[in-house]
Amino acid sequence: MVLQGGAFCRHPCRCPYGVDSLSISSQDYFSEELHEECGVFGIYGDDSLAPAYACYNGLLALQHRGQESCGISVNDRGVISGHKNMGLVSEVFNHEILNELKGQVAISHVRYSTAGGSVRENSQPLVMRYVKGTLAIAHNGNLTNAYEIRRELERRGAIFQTTIDSEAIAYLIARERIRAESVEDAVLRTMKQIEGAYSLLVMSPQKLIAARDPHGFRPLCMGRLGESVVFASESCALAACGAEFVRDIEPGEIVVVDETGVRSIRTLCPVVSKKSLCIFEYIYFARTDSVIDGLSVYESRKQAGRILAREFPVDADIVIGVPESGIDAAIGYSEESGIPYEKGIVKNGYIGRTFIKPTQKERANSVRLKLNPLASVLKDKRVVVIDDSIVRGTTCDRIVKMLRNAGAKEVHLRISSPPFIWPCFYGTDIPSRDELIAVRHTIEEICELTGADTLGFLPPDKLDEMLGGHPTGYCDACFSGRYPTKIPAKMLAGKERGGVNFDKKLPPKKKPSEAVCVGKDGA
Ligand code: SF4
Numbered sequence: 001m002v003l004q005g006g007a008f009c010r011h012p013c014r015c016p017y018g019v020d021s022l023s024i025s026s027q028d029y030f031s032e033e034l035h036e037e038c039g040v041f042g043i044y045g046d047d048s049l050a051p052a053y054a055c056y057n058g059l060l061a062l063q064h065r066g067q068e069s070c071g072i073s074v075n076d077r078g079v080i081s082g083h084k085n086m087g088l089v090s091e092v093f094n095h096e097i098l099n100e101l102k103g104q105v106a107i108s109h110v111r112y113s114t115a116g117g118s119v120r121e122n123s124q125p126l127v128m129r130y131v132k133g134t135l136a137i138a139h140n141g142n143l144t145n146a147y148e149i150r151r152e153l154e155r156r157g158a159i160f161q162t163t164i165d166s167e168a169i170a171y172l173i174a175r176e177r178i179r180a181e182s183v184e185d186a187v188l189r190t191m192k193q194i195e196g197a198y199s200l201l202v203m204s205p206q207k208l209i210a211a212r213d214p215h216g217f218r219p220l221c222m223g224r225l226g227e228s229v230v231f232a233s234e235s236c237a238l239a240a241c242g243a244e245f246v247r248d249i250e251p252g253e254i255v256v257v258d259e260t261g262v263r264s265i266r267t268l269c270p271v272v273s274k275k276s277l278c279i280f281e282y283i284y285f286a287r288t289d290s291v292i293d294g295l296s297v298y299e300s301r302k303q304a305g306r307i308l309a310r311e312f313p314v315d316a317d318i319v320i321g322v323p324e325s326g327i328d329a330a331i332g333y334s335e336e337s338g339i340p341y342e343k344g345i346v347k348n349g350y351i352g353r354t355f356i357k358p359t360q361k362e363r364a365n366s367v368r369l370k371l372n373p374l375a376s377v378l379k380d381k382r383v384v385v386i387d388d389s390i391v392r393g394t395t396c397d398r399i400v401k402m403l404r405n406a407g408a409k410e411v412h413l414r415i416s417s418p419p420f421i422w423p424c425f426y427g428t429d430i431p432s433r434d435e436l437i438a439v440r441h442t443i444e445e446i447c448e449l450t451g452a453d454t455l456g457f458l459p460p461d462k463l464d465e466m467l468g469g470h471p472t473g474y475c476d477a478c479f480s481g482r483y484p485t486k487i488p489a490k491m492l493a494g495k496e497r498g499g500v501n502f503d504k505k506l507p508p509k510k511k512p513s514e515a516v517c518v519g520k521d522g523a
Pocket residue numbers: 217277278279280281423424425426427428475476477478479
């Protein structure tokens with residue numbers, strides 16, 4: 001029997017697709033979720049503003065973008081110093097340290113390791129001393145030609161202190177600065193050599209420079225705090241330090257701030273006609289109160305929920321969201337369907353986001369500690385639960401079990417993104433293709449594996465609608481395989497560990513309404 005929205009049967013028995021049902025519920029199988037890249041924050045101010053404290057507040061607001069390490073570099077009348085370490089912002093900094101970080105200009109960074117190991121040397125900002133003085137750099141993103149650049153620099157005698165691609169950027173800027181007329185010219189020359197995703201803050205003894213790659217993969221915005229100029233990965237960080245949002249930095253743009261004021265270099269702005277902002281910023285990464293490239297993250301998530309309600313309606317008693325990003329979509333689903341929204345899962349706010357932990361074991365523990373069902377809400381209810389994504393399928397499996405154990409009569413899983421079928425090379429740590437559940441299994445099988453009664457993914461052809469017809473463009477390569485830039489073969493090979501051919505034939509696509517929702521009692 002086909003359910004509304006084209007739903008199919010879920011076999012109430014042992015998995016027939018070669019997956020041991022015991023292994024599904026093991027801790028290893030819960031090692032799920034995406035890894036975030038990084039966040040940057042910088043301010044050009046004066047002594048009265050205590051820039052290190054502004055950075056501290058900004059980093060606290062950006063903590064969701066990286067929880068492994070953080071750092072602040074300050075410029076005190078041309079002398080650059082700083083402090084960084086492994087840990088959360090609140091763990092790495094205290095009053096004593098912040099009071100030591102005197103200056104008028106500062107840049108700062110929170111990190112999750114998508115390129116380079118999780119060690120202190122790889123924390124940022126990177127500070128580089130060279131023949132023209134000192135540079136500090138904070139980078140969000142991932143270069144796609146970092147390997148080639150690094151090898152070329154090493155062949156010419158460069159010695160790297162870290163294993164992150166950001167150091168290659170710092171090295172290039174320093175090298176170019178020797179022959180360029182200014183730091184901003186050196187940044188421009190560097191941008192012509194690097195490829196991939198980068199939102200950068202560069203601090204020299206006299207200047208603060210913000211730059212965004214020509215595709216605009218990662219967000220970067222500018223604000224004002226009195227006379228001071230502030231840059232941040234997300235607008236929520238501007239609000240956190242009391243700054244007013246001014247505008248987003250354009251893809252390919254370089255903004256220079258010094259004692260003469262603010263000026264923009266747009267030489268690389270027309271390089272691409274279509275922006276490639278990572279769509280996952282809206283679906284999951286960004287904080288719900290941020291506005292990126294003119295679009296509210298909250299509204300886009302609610303819209304995803306509305307679309308799911310239209311595409312995959314179901315008779316249910318309540319709609320709940322998996323905190324945090326699933327909640328906004330659940331509110332949208334509720335508004336559209338008329339099914340009451342309830343808080344069915346409580347999150348321990350003192351545990352980091354699941355995917356931030358760098359090892360599988362740490363992530364597994366985080367899942368167990370992080371979410372708790374509200375039995376009084378769920379008991380004997382037919383529940384629609386909305387999560388933002390399924391990567392390996394492990395967290396969803398656990399959530400469905402958790403809801404059933406708490407008394408839910410039916411669990412209808414709705415996912416506010418399309419299935420992941422391709423890796424990311426722009427700073428999101430999506431696992432290799434053979435680990436992605438949607439590559440290995442059909443939607444019907446995923447429904448079976450997660451234990452849900454029905455399952456519906458946001459149809460890929462509804463992403464435009466989710467963004468309200470976002471006119472400037474976005475990257476959706478992890479859903480479509482259409483990468484906005486050329487991906488070097490070495491990188492492809494690195495992502496395809498486990499012997500899976502990148503050109504492996506995928507299961508035939510079904511029409512969106514059939515492909516993305518399956519459920520019990522199906523044909
Ligand atoms: S491939 Fe996916 S995660 Fe990576 S930048 Fe594009 S949309 Fe974002």
